[in-house]
Amino acid sequence: MLIHATSEKKLGPTIPLHCPACLTENVDSQSYAMVDQVLFLFVLPLHTKATLFISCPKCRRTFKPLIPLEDFSAFPVEARGRYLKEHISVFQVLLALAAFFICWIPVAGVVIAGIALLVNWQAMAWLRLLSGIALAGGVLSTGIFLLLSV
Numbered sequence: 001m002l003i004h005a006t007s008e009k010k011l012g013p014t015i016p017l018h019c020p021a022c023l024t025e026n027v028d029s030q031s032y033a034m035v036d037q038v039l040f041l042f043v044l045p046l047h048t049k050a051t052l053f054i055s056c057p058k059c060r061r062t063f064k065p066l067i068p069l070e071d072f073s074a075f076p077v078e079a080r081g082r083y084l085k086e087h088i089s090v091f092q093v094l095l096a097l098a099a100f101f102i103c104w105i106p107v108a109g110v111v112i113a114g115i116a117l118l119v120n121w122q123a124m125a126w127l128r129l130l131s132g133i134a135l136a137g138g139v140l141s142t143g144i145f146l147l148l149s150v
Contacts, residue, residue, distance in 0.1 A: 003046070004039045015054060015072055020081035022059035029054045031069060053087060059122060062087040088127065092120055096127045099134035106145035109138030 012031035019027050031054045038047040052069065055062045063084035065072070072080055099116035103109040113134035120127040 002041060004042050006037045006039065008035045008037075009033075010035055010050075012052075012069065015069070015080070016077050017054075017072075017080040017084075018078050019056040019059060019061070020063070020084055021061040021086060022056060024056065024058045026077060027056055027058055029056050031065075054084060061122065086124060088124060092123055092127055096120055096130045096134070099138075100130050103134040103137035104141045105138075106142040110135065110142050111138075113138040 010033045012033060014028045015031055016026055016028055018025045019029070031052065033050045033052050035048065035050045037045055037049075040046050052065055053062050054065055064087050066083045066085055072083070075083070095112075095116045099109070099113040103113050113131060116131040117128070117135050120131045
């Protein structure tokens with residue numbers, strides 16, 4: 001292969017803040033950067049992208065800062081949560097959508113929706129709701145299938 005992609009997690013400083021998700025006060029959150037590189041012949045960098053994240057150790061949610069980390073120290077601890085946006089992975093969204101659209105398939109719909117609900121249990125409310133609706137639909141379709149097959 002001529003082109004290779006790598007991803008590396010580089011830890012940054014701990015940042016005290018009030019978590020906007022779990023509302024824990026004065027928690028030492030870990031900052032880190034995910035550095036993604038596209039390499040040609042495993043050596044020559046074609047593209048490098050670093051994305052900064054801050055994670056709460058209590059609720060394990062991940063946030064993207066809306067301002068540079070250097071500017072966080074200018075704000076009081078209780079105001080820092082306003083400058084964070086919760087990060088949702090593409091995997092969580094795709095899993096919730098897949099569960100919602102295939103929940104009508106007996107048994108498989110229940111399994112996929114159950115996995116989606118477990119993965120999205122501590123995610124944003126709309127992902128949890130979509131996964132829960134898919135699970136309810138999967139249970140209903142599996143129940144109807146079992147009643148009709150008897």
